[in-house]
Structures are given as C-alpha cells and as structure tokens.
Amino acid sequence: MYRLLQIPKPSINRSSFPYEINGVFNHHIKPELDAFHPPLSSSIKSCKGIAVCVSNNHPAVFTRGGGEEEEGDRSQVKVVDVATLGNLCVDVVLNVPELPPASLDERKEYMERLVQSRPDKKYWEAGGNCNLAIAAARLGLHCVTLGHVGSEIYGRFLLNVLQEERIVMVGMDEDTEVAKSSSYETLLCWVLVDSLQRHGFCSRADFSKEPAFSWMSKLTGEVKMAIKQSKILFFNGYVFDELFPSLITTTLEYAIDVGTAIFFDPGPRGKYLIHGTPEQQKAITLLLKMSDVLLLTADEAEALTGKTNPILAGQDLIRNGMCVKWVIIKMGAHGSILITASTITCAPAFKVDVVDTVGCGDSCTAAVVVSFLHGISPVGTLALTNAVGAATAMGCGAGRNVATSSKVLELLRVSNLNEDDELWNDLIDNIDATEISLLSKTVINGCSDRLSRVPMQIVVSELLPKLETLLKRRAVPS
Secondary structure, three states, X not given: OOOOOOOOOOOOOOOOOOOOOOOOOEOOEOOOOOOOOOOOOOEEEEEOOEEEEEOOOOOOEOOOOOOOOOOOOOOEOOOEEEEEEOOEEEEEEEEOOOOOOOOHHHHHHHHHHHOOOOOOHHHEEEEEOHHHHHHHHHOOOOEEEEEOOOOOHHHHHHHHHHHHOOOEEEEOOOOOOOOOOHHHOOEEEEEEEOOOOOEEEEOHHHHOOOOOOOOOOOOOHHHHHHHHOEEEEEEEHHHHHOOOHHHHHHHHHHHHHOOOEEEEEOHHXXXXXXXXXXXXXXXXXXXXXXXXXXXXXXXXXXXXXXXXXXXXXXXHHHHHOOOOOEEEEEOHHHEEEEEOOOEEEEEEOEOOOOOOOOOHHHHHHHHHHHHHHHOOOXXXXXXXXXXXXXXXXXXXXXXXXXXXXXXXXXXXXXXOEOOOHHHXXXXXXXXXXXXXXXXXXXXXXXXXXXXXXXXXXXXXXXXXXXXXXXXHHOOOOO
C-alpha cells in the first residue's frame, strides 16, 4: 500500500466553461482561441470537505498565445478540453525474433544495435501521449500536448501527425545551450513485437539516471497559459522519465491553482515510483491524492494498494485521495470498472478480433475525458471506454491507428458484449457499496441480489446523441 505524505490542502477551483476553437494549428504559430462565455454565477466548490467560494461574476476572458499572466488570475476561459503533459515520442514498431533481454546492460547493447541505422519511415508512428490526444480529437475534443519535440526528422514527423489530427503542440522549451545535443532530440521508443505478438519496449530514457529532459526546470508562460485554458490536465507515470519530480509537482500545483481538473494514469512506472527517491515518492503521492480521476489496470492498482480485488483496490484509492472522484480500473478483455465513493459500476468488454493491444489503455482515457466533461453516466462512461479500447485493438499499432469515431459508433450500435456473470459475482462478493451496476446486453434479473443490470440499449440511446453532437461540432478524421 502506498505511503501517504503530509501535504498541505490547497485552495481548489474546479470550474468549467463552454468554448469553441477554430483554425488549423501549427507548433510554431500560437493558436487563436475563440471563446463564447455567458455570465457565470458564484458557486461553492469542494474537494473532500475543502470548501472554496469561487467568484465568477466577471465575464470569462482569454488571451491569444502565450505570455506571463498575473499571479492568481483565474478569469481565463477553459477553451481546451484536455492537455497532456510530456511523453511525446515516436514509436518505431519492428517485428523481432525475440524480445530484448531482461538485463539492463544487455538491453542497452541491444538498443545501441537498433539505432545504428535509421528504420524505414513506414515503421514510424506517433506514440506516448499522442495516442490519447489523437483518440480524443477523433471524438470531437479540443486537445493540446505539452512537451518537447526536437527539430530533427523524427520531430518534424511527429509535429506533422499532430497537425493533421488538429492537435495543438505547445513546447516546454526554455532558453538552453543544449539545442544541438542528443538530450534535445525527440524521444524514440522502440516497440518490439515477437512471433507470439508479445511486446517489448526500449528507449534512451531507460538507461539514464536523470530524466531525458533534465534541462527543463520551470514552466514557461506559454505552457502556463495552455494549462490555465484547459479543463483537464493529464499526467502519466512515463512523465517521470522526462522531467524531474520537482517540475511535475510544480505543474500539478499550478494546474490545481488555476482550476484545471487532474487525470493521472501511473502505468507500470507507478510500482517503482512509490518506492523511488523521496522526490519521486512525494510527487506520485501528491498525484494519487489530488487527481480528480485515476486510471489503472488491475495489476497496477494491486501494486499500489496491495489489494488483489480491483474493486477493493479502487475503494482504497478513493479513501486515500483528497480529490479523487472516479477510479477507473482497466480489465483488458474482461472490461472495466468505475468506482466512486458510494457506487461501483462494471461493464464487460466488446467482442472483437484483436490485432494489437498497444495504445488501447491510452485511447480509453479519451473516452473517460469525454464522459467526465459531458455528464455521461458511469455505465455510459464504461461502455464508451470499452468501445474505444476495442476499436483500437482492431488496428495494428497505436498513433494514427487508434480508434476512429466511425468504428466506435459501430461497436456501440452492434453492442456485442463479452458477458461473464461469474467474474462479476466473484468481484462484488463482500464488497461494501450502496449501489453496484452492471452493463448488460439483455434485460433480466441481476446475477445477484445486489447487482443491478443496466440494458445496453438504454446506454446506447444516451451515448449516441452526445457523440454525434460532439462530432458535428468539429470536423475530425474518421
């Protein structure tokens, strides 16, 4: 179980605003953000008993481009749905006879052999947080990626992909003397697939004691403005490979201060960070406590809490969090679970022909973002999450191969669920919750006295109009 550090309770403003964005975006041209803003009334926002009076009598405003803003100014309209922090890389996807060895030295030697010659461009793909951003843009959301991309051929490739998907990229670059060094280059992640379709991953960040972008020490004015204009800021565990924990903590605290909601997916790095350096422990503990939404696999939840039952693990994370509203447990081919302080919602996965699971978890987060921002019910959230994950699994690789809106809508309409009553009965045994719901294809009595089935037909009737409205609002690749 992770050890909670004593962290001061910050003042929190969880505001959201209507918005509209027009234009084609470029890394080197500051985006123009056009905002619609009706009058906003005063309200009381709370975070686990922390009540803050939020004065919204002034009209919402925005600025064009970056620049330093006045400290404590919260009048910025939230025109961006989701921003991602770091983890921008180019995946090089290769079929190999065997995966890299476990030994760190042997893995490093293995990777050095890989980088001796540049792979053909047909093996390149946008990776890391690009998977989330692309999936979210295809669901009609306005997305920004914050991070570093070099000026070499891989960086130009990545920027072109983001621009084609209508995603804004805001560089975290400072004035630096390292522009010509290898530490300034775009990160490459070698995605290696053996004959059994198992995956191995290698990047230069695996072999450095310092973060890949250790020269980053502060948030620029442009990055702060992007965070302030975003409704959600997404962190994952891989950002620790790139940035010092102190900068991650600074970014989190700034986002909370300007009323931006926090999503955190610790990923496989979480179990190491929780036992890492004092700085790493402090940063990940803060993220686990102060996030609005936590997203984990069942194995990752167990590693952080010691609970083998994913529902119990999620309830632990809710109890130990100060601001955690949702915990999403990703169960792969079994489906997913959404846990709140008082409810548990379960949903089986969709039956599809799986081609590749790379990027499924990343793209699922896009569905959770849509649901969180647009008031979709918990069971609708999981149905959409599972549909996006399944649509991604039907393609080869991630990046531009993640779920398309047309495939997601098709899966929802067909509603071919992989139902397994025995699994859900086992998981809810001895669980303390006032309400437990299960998405179901058929309308029959629950598989236990405590389990309430929600018909897929009702969920689809909720989801489709909202998704179609989002997609009409903004033309995206489909």
